[in-house]
Amino acid sequence: MRPTPFFALTLATAVSAARLSAAEVATPAATSPAAPLAVSININAAQDIGEMKPFWRFFGADEPNYATMKDGRKLLTELGELRSKDSAQSTFFRAHNLLSTGDGTPAPKWGSTNVYTEDAQGHPIYNWTILDNIFDTYLARGVRPYAEIGFMPKALSTRPEPYQHEWRPAQGTNPGNLTTGWASPPNDYAKWEELAYQWAKHSVERYGRAEVEKWYWEVWNEADIVQYWPNSATREDFFQMHDYAIAGVRRALPSARVGGMDAASAGGQFMGAFLEHALHGTNYATGQKGTPLDFVSFHVKGQPALVDGHVRMGISNQLRNLTNGFNQIAAHPELKNTPIIIGESDPDTCAACTARVNPQNGYRNGTLYASYSAATFGRELAMADKAGVNLEGVITWAFEFEDQAYFDGFRVLATNGIDLPVLNTFRMFSKMSGRRIAVTSSHEIPLNTIIQSGVRGAQPDVTALASLDVAANRMAIMVWHYHDDDVPGPVADVSLALAGLPAAATGTARLTHWRIDDEHSNAYSAWKKMGSPAGPNANQYRQLVAAGQLAKLADAPTAVTVAEGTATLKFALPRQGVSLVLLEWGTGTN
Numbered sequence: 001m002r003p004t005p006f007f008a009l010t011l012a013t014a015v016s017a018a019r020l021s022a023a024e025v026a027t028p029a030a031t032s033p034a035a036p037l038a039v040s041i042n043i044n045a046a047q048d049i050g051e052m053k054p055f056w057r058f059f060g061a062d063e064p065n066y067a068t069m070k071d072g073r074k075l076l077t078e079l080g081e082l083r084s085k086d087s088a089q090s091t092f093f094r095a096h097n098l099l100s101t102g103d104g105t106p107a108p109k110w111g112s113t114n115v116y117t118e119d120a121q122g123h124p125i126y127n128w129t130i131l132d133n134i135f136d137t138y139l140a141r142g143v144r145p146y147a148e149i150g151f152m153p154k155a156l157s158t159r160p161e162p163y164q165h166e167w168r169p170a171q172g173t174n175p176g177n178l179t180t181g182w183a184s185p186p187n188d189y190a191k192w193e194e195l196a197y198q199w200a201k202h203s204v205e206r207y208g209r210a211e212v213e214k215w216y217w218e219v220w221n222e223a224d225i226v227q228y229w230p231n232s233a234t235r236e237d238f239f240q241m242h243d244y245a246i247a248g249v250r251r252a253l254p255s256a257r258v259g260g261m262d263a264a265s266a267g268g269q270f271m272g273a274f275l276e277h278a279l280h281g282t283n284y285a286t287g288q289k290g291t292p293l294d295f296v297s298f299h300v301k302g303q304p305a306l307v308d309g310h311v312r313m314g315i316s317n318q319l320r321n322l323t324n325g326f327n328q329i330a331a332h333p334e335l336k337n338t339p340i341i342i343g344e345s346d347p348d349t350c351a352a353c354t355a356r357v358n359p360q361n362g363y364r365n366g367t368l369y370a371s372y373s374a375a376t377f378g379r380e381l382a383m384a385d386k387a388g389v390n391l392e393g394v395i396t397w398a399f400e401f402e403d404q405a406y407f408d409g410f411r412v413l414a415t416n417g418i419d420l421p422v423l424n425t426f427r428m429f430s431k432m433s434g435r436r437i438a439v440t441s442s443h444e445i446p447l448n449t450i451i452q453s454g455v456r457g458a459q460p461d462v463t464a465l466a467s468l469d470v471a472a473n474r475m476a477i478m479v480w481h482y483h484d485d486d487v488p489g490p491v492a493d494v495s496l497a498l499a500g501l502p503a504a505a506t507g508t509a510r511l512t513h514w515r516i517d518d519e520h521s522n523a524y525s526a527w528k529k530m531g532s533p534a535g536p537n538a539n540q541y542r543q544l545v546a547a548g549q550l551a552k553l554a555d556a557p558t559a560v561t562v563a564e565g566t567a568t569l570k571f572a573l574p575r576q577g578v579s580l581v582l583l584e585w586g587t588g589t590n
Contacts, residue, residue: 046500047438060094061399065106080142196248224270247285259295267324339392355409419548434469523548
């Protein structure tokens with residue numbers, strides 16, 4: 001079951017929670033250090049378990065207009081730098097509100113492009129200026145669109161007034177009705193199809209067929225919950241709207257990659273009905289059987305809580321949702337090889353709800369978000385293997401909020417141009433390539449246990465994801481030390497035993513060790529050490545920008561001896577820390 005959405009938070013709860021700052025919530029009281037955990041991790045490079053897809057390279061946000069602003073452009077540049085050298089494996093970005101009516105002024109949980117209006121006689125007027133600026137900004141920085149066809153332009157809305165909803169991030173909850181005129185079926189399906197056609201046609205003309213063929217196109221967001229699809233509309237209304245939009249895109253570009261439905265409730269009845277309609281139903285727009293489904297998309301969310309004064313993550317909730325979605329897709333033999341995109345994969349349900357107001361979100365600024373992401377992404381791959389489905393991408397619904405308070409506790413990758421630790425987890429992922437190889441750990445929590453109850457006991461989850469790229473002469477190992485409870489715990493003394501290394505690695509291999517912890521790759525801890533300045537001066541700002549970058553572990557070895565395909569590495573990994581160890585041999589470079 002999907003966790004209670006942010007819309008259900010009461011104002012009383014929000015006001016009460018406001019007494020706690022994000023820093024207070026995210027930093028539990030210190031305790032005496034416990035004895036280190038002795039952790040043995042074995043990596044078998046000779047045991048191939050599948051492709052190391054760059055599945056992590058997808059991001060998204062409610063607010064499309066932030067992309068063209070100062071800090072948005074900076075962050076997009078950094079996301080573009082994560083892309084694979086293979087241009088077909090670019091970073092992708094999904095945004096809501098790409099068709100919403102307005103002047104392009106951004107706000108939390110809102111955006112607009114004014115693409116579609118009508119004259120006095122009801123004739124369509126198309127204006128691509130704002131939307132082109134957004135997509136131009138993506139593409140100039142190596143980021144490709146995951147084009148969400150939504151939301152409903154005011155001129156096409158069946159109930160245009162009131163059109164834009166209210167949202168007050170300072171309170172963290174919506175005092176009025178979120179589902180206003182933008183969340184509505186079209187009043188004319190032919191015009192709706194023509195809008196999708198004109199958008200796809202314009203994109204081909206502006207960017208070229210070969211480019212647009214690489215994009216993903218999908219319709220709407222979470223039409224299975226009332227916040228995005230009103231009670232006055234039915235499932236069939238959504239299927240009709242979906243079919244007409246996809247027909248318009250395919251009319252302009254028959255080879256366009258289209259799919260859906262980006263359901264909120266993975267494995268739910270609405271998603272099941274959508275799959276049945278797309279596979280076997282009658283297409284509302286064409287009258288033919290089925291609707292093209294080049295990929296399937298749904299969402300999974302965790303459920304953090306405040307327990308005894310500290311944040312407790314809900315990783316089990318997120319992974320149970322994922323199981324439901326995978327199982328529902330696997331039940332359709334026609335979808336066995338169809339790519340799956342997890343359209344939103346996050347620890348909670350509301351990026352625009354700050355930790356300052358909602359203390360259960362106090363994980364966001366520090367290393368807990370980074371280690372949670374590492375542990376979750378690693379398990380998502382294993383779960384796809386187990387379900388026999390084709391996981392292609394996972395969208396992290398986090399970007400940035402322009403001109404907000406520093407480290408205010410939004411679910412973001414950066415704050416005021418300063419990167420948070422979680423972004424460095426993705427920088428680590430970007431260094432992994434080739435094939436996934438087998439990993440076992442003495443302190444790995446079994447997958448079934450995490451799905452059922454999370455990581456709540458005395459033992460943390462200390463394990464790894466490893467890849468071997470024979471062509472590039474490199475092996476990458478990401479190790480995380482994760483626990484749901486954000487309280488102090490003993491450091492892990494990790495012993496990595498490597499076996500099955502290629503003969504070419506024999507001798508001395510170069511070793512690079514990157515780290516995310518309180519002292520490395522962590523602008524938040526650096527900001528707190530400065531006294532948490534509300535407005536850092538120029539020198540402090542430069543220091544924080546530098547602290548936000550992925551850092552190498554100080555005093556770590558720079559070489560390791562490989563003999564008969566084996567090697568051993570040892571290091572200490574703090575709780576909620578993440579390490580990326582890279583071995584290289586031959587003539588390659590870091």
